[in-house]
Amino acid sequence: MRRAAIIVLDGLGIGPAPDTAAYGDAGSDTLGNVARAVGGLRLPNLERLGLGLCRPLRGLSGSIRPSAAYGVALPKSKGKDSTTGHWEICGVLLDKPFRTYPNGFPTTLLDEFARRTGRGWLGNKAASGTAIIAELGKEHQRTGKWIVYTSADSVFQIAAHEETVPLEELYQACAVARGMLVGEHAVSRVIARPFTGTPGAYQRTPRRRDFSIEPVGPTLLDRLAEVGIERVGIGKVDDLFAGRGITSEHTPTNRDAYRLIEQALDRGGSGFIFVNVIEFDQTWGHRNDVAGFHEGLRELDAWIPRLEGRVREDDLIIITADHGNDPTTPSTDHSREAVPILALGPRVRAQRLGERPTFADMGATVAEYFGVARLAAGTSFLKEVWA
Numbered sequence: 001m002r003r004a005a006i007i008v009l010d011g012l013g014i015g016p017a018p019d020t021a022a023y024g025d026a027g028s029d030t031l032g033n034v035a036r037a038v039g040g041l042r043l044p045n046l047e048r049l050g051l052g053l054c055r056p057l058r059g060l061s062g063s064i065r066p067s068a069a070y071g072v073a074l075p076k077s078k079g080k081d082s083t084t085g086h087w088e089i090c091g092v093l094l095d096k097p098f099r100t101y102p103n104g105f106p107t108t109l110l111d112e113f114a115r116r117t118g119r120g121w122l123g124n125k126a127a128s129g130t131a132i133i134a135e136l137g138k139e140h141q142r143t144g145k146w147i148v149y150t151s152a153d154s155v156f157q158i159a160a161h162e163e164t165v166p167l168e169e170l171y172q173a174c175a176v177a178r179g180m181l182v183g184e185h186a187v188s189r190v191i192a193r194p195f196t197g198t199p200g201a202y203q204r205t206p207r208r209r210d211f212s213i214e215p216v217g218p219t220l221l222d223r224l225a226e227v228g229i230e231r232v233g234i235g236k237v238d239d240l241f242a243g244r245g246i247t248s249e250h251t252p253t254n255r256d257a258y259r260l261i262e263q264a265l266d267r268g269g270s271g272f273i274f275v276n277v278i279e280f281d282q283t284w285g286h287r288n289d290v291a292g293f294h295e296g297l298r299e300l301d302a303w304i305p306r307l308e309g310r311v312r313e314d315d316l317i318i319i320t321a322d323h324g325n326d327p328t329t330p331s332t333d334h335s336r337e338a339v340p341i342l343a344l345g346p347r348v349r350a351q352r353l354g355e356r357p358t359f360a361d362m363g364a365t366v367a368e369y370f371g372v373a374r375l376a377a378g379t380s381f382l383k384e385v386w387a
Contacts, residue, residue, distance in 0.1 A: 008086065009280055020337060046304060087240075152331070233249070235278055280325065
């Protein structure tokens with residue numbers, strides 16, 4: 001009864017990749033900079049696993065004998081968003097990044113979007129989600145027009161007040177936009193951004209939904225589905241794969257994700273658990289909230305023993321990330337970074353994995369663990385760690 005999990009801590013990068021500067025992210029080092037900003041990390045459980053051995057982190061020992069296999073993976077796909085990172089983990093590499101729109105989308109495209117959805121549009125610029133809702137929320141409520149905006153990432157975001165536009169209408173509008181944003185205008189994700197409240201006190205709700213482009217090649221999820229291995233999704237992973245090969249229960253907070261991981265492990269059985277833990281990116285990274293990010297790390301550390309207590313003899317658990325999102329830099333966007341790898345389980349030998357050339361090595365390892373067809377990218381490290 002084999003069981004594996006990949007737990008993706010969204011935005012928890014661990015420092016520069018060789019091409020970080022080429023993405024405009026020189027100086028970004030999410031975990032390293034947070035550690036320096038708070039005067040050193042105190043994360044005894046993650047330290048025990050070997051987080052401070054992946055790369056030097058102020059406050060974490062670099063000389064302990066770890067209880068997990070440890071290392072880092074470098075991004076090989078072009079891009080630095082969640083879709084790109086998760087696809088790469090699952091064996092799909094991109095030769096060119098998804099298109100971005102720093103100056104907004106063509107007005108002809110937005111006018112056609114307005115015609116198809118029956119509502120006009122506001123905004124059409126790169127902006128912080130909370131800032132543009134504060135700026136345009138009152139006019140949106142007065143006119144019923146969509147708030148459309150983007151960021152440094154390849155996203156088409158649509159914000160609407162839940163009392164002005166029914167939630168299902170917002171989701172349907174996102175589906176319309178997803179159908180339009182292909183080919184020349186393809187973007188990685190269309191994102192529904194519902195909010196509530198009154199002018200001056202608007203708040204985004206947890207009912208966000210992502211509409212991703214479908215993966216361009218076979219993924220780990222496809223390989224597992226082909227042979228009937230159960231796949232359990234937690235967080236937004238189904239959105240990132242356009243629902244192909246997985247369904248998922250969404251989680252507005254990290255704590256919700258941890259709770260669902262515990263439930264999935266407690267149920268027993270076999271299969272693959274794929275998790276996106278969202279708040280390091282969504283709540284703290286994008287808002288440059290160093291204190292919140294630090295507290296999130298402490299909460300993660302306190303939860304690790306609850307995870308370990310549910311791991312069975314043959315389980316393989318991999319903790320990693322999909323990109324960086326450094327809350328200490330002026331940018332509020334994703335950063336091109338390496339990601340940590342911590343692989344644990346009773347049969348995992350605690351040893352150095354080194355610097356892996358692609359995130360896909362993790363998906364390749366899980367594919368070999370389940371004995372499914374090899375992925376197009378990645379080299380398994382299973383034989384290096386499995387006793």
